[in-house]
Amino acid sequence: MNETRRPPAPHPAERARTIAARGGRAALLPSDGSESRVTPLLHHVHPRGDATLLLRDEHPLVGALRAAEVTAMLEVADHAPVPLREPVRGLLWLTGWLRALDGREAREAALEVADERPDPRLLDVGHGVSVVRLVPASLVVADAESTTSLRPELFAQAEPDPFAAHEDHWLRHLELSHRDVVGLLSQHLPEHLRGGHVRPLGLDRFGLRLRVEMADEDHDVRIAFSRPVGTSQELAVELRRLMGCPFLAQRR
Template sequence: MTDPTAPRPPAPSPAERARTIAAIGGRATLSPSVSDERITPVLHHVHPDGGVSVLLAADHPVVATAWQAPRGELATMVELTDAAPVPLREPVRGLLWISGWLRAISDDEARALALTIAEQRPDPRLLDVGHGAALLHLAPAALVLADAEGTHPIPVPAFTTATPDPFAAHEAAWLRHLELSHTDVVGALTRHLPDELRGGHVRPLGLDRYGLRLRVESPHADHDVRLAFTRPVRTNEELGLELRKLVGCPFLAAQR
């Protein structure tokens, strides 16, 4: 059996993992304190300072409620879901909760904010700001990350100074390619699993500068396993070298 007291392999910091979830985009829902409803915005964008801009239909009740609220602010939580890029029976890899104050903003401020977002994330839906859509902004007060590594409160300054994983933009495509076209590689890695996990359905789950993660779907439970690189990587060349080492002689630790 895997020793639960054994040191975990190196992994990105909680703040870095949170920044990565924010950068990937994923699915977002809003939970204003004045309602039990979970709202899916038309579009959302997390800024480097942890603030969240959300686009809603101009006639959405939350828009009017924000304008009418004391100081024009609503206590709100934004939930960001990090979903696996390959189909899994339990697809959620992590959750990031950003709580703070959601406020409605003037048309001029909204248009300026939309331009700022478009510089980082061009999206034609931003053209609807002021024309049937309203842009609101949440100022962050607290962030919490929950994933396979644990649950971690993240100070706003730590989130601000962290950077997303360098492979975040390409991770999904690479893992899907590994799943569909390189089952031999996945098969080569399975021989390094702990004995109690062999025989399960092994799927590529995640990739970051510290290593590769696998999901083992067993009949009664799922297990996430991290295969650590010999060193953190930053370039595609370094990544390719470490993946080849991993297939030949992986450094393994399991997370239960």
């Protein structure tokens, strides 16, 4: 029996690196039985897989970490760049050991983050704000492609998608100024999805993703490029090609 061929997609480690690079919204869940979600003032997942977070000095978790390391999970949510009724398009979970950094170590950590992601909140380190570090034992990425567990070294070896920094702007522009293009793409959707509200959901080097909002549920559809692309010029060529002959695969 022939199976429907799935279109190519980024490797799970690449998708995890892309979610981390975008930043997203973060929640820290210490494994102390409290089931409380802690929202850090700032979070940054480094390319090697560990995460630096800022918390106010008076937060109870900071006091606990002064006494001992704790295990915790950091959840990073990747939100779609356009308003959707189900806005989260991917999640990254990092589970490992959390500890507080003091003095010079905290300042060095803040400077390291500033080199990768300048942010004025880093100036508050040592002035009412503490630095904590999560060293992961495992990572899990979950999106419409799959839910996959990753080793930290595999995460560190991957690279973010080349369009990660520009994707949100491009998709918002497509949504607001080029609904005609979205309409052309929707002509190639499976027949039972053509009555839904079609929205641009994602873009990566392997293709374009659309969200189809139906009355009963949502469907994510990947339209594959003929080959992976790495530049805006190659992307433009593939998008023009997709106007005439897309290759689709439906996911629920």
